[in-house]
Amino acid sequence: MMAHRDIFLVIGVTFYLFVYNLLLQFENTLHYATLMLLFSPLLICWMVYTVLKHGKYNGKKLDKDEFGYQDKSKADLKMF
Incomplete structure (x- = not known):
């Protein structure tokens, strides 16, 4: 519903x-x-608040990683 x-x-x-x-x-x-x-500004703040409060993240959990990318595997990422 939300x-x-x-x-x-x-x-x-x-x-x-x-x-x-x-x-x-x-x-x-x-x-x-x-x-x-x-x-x-009121409408935009209301929209951002609603999405952050009630929105769902359907991506992969990061676990112990500091950050992650949805489109690349961990092996493809290099140190910089």
Whole structure:
């Protein structure tokens, strides 16, 4: 249930920011874009908080490794 809420929230905030950018393109809609700019930090913080709190990580556990890469095996990584 929470995963669907996370996805819906991310899609909603992305659409909100897309509309904001679209309104910036036209001179007669700049006042709407300014109003949307006031609410965008709240929406982005709410989205980040929700994803971090309720999101699920489906990747490999790192165990004792300091960091890991999903696309490379441990043998392919070299010292730098």
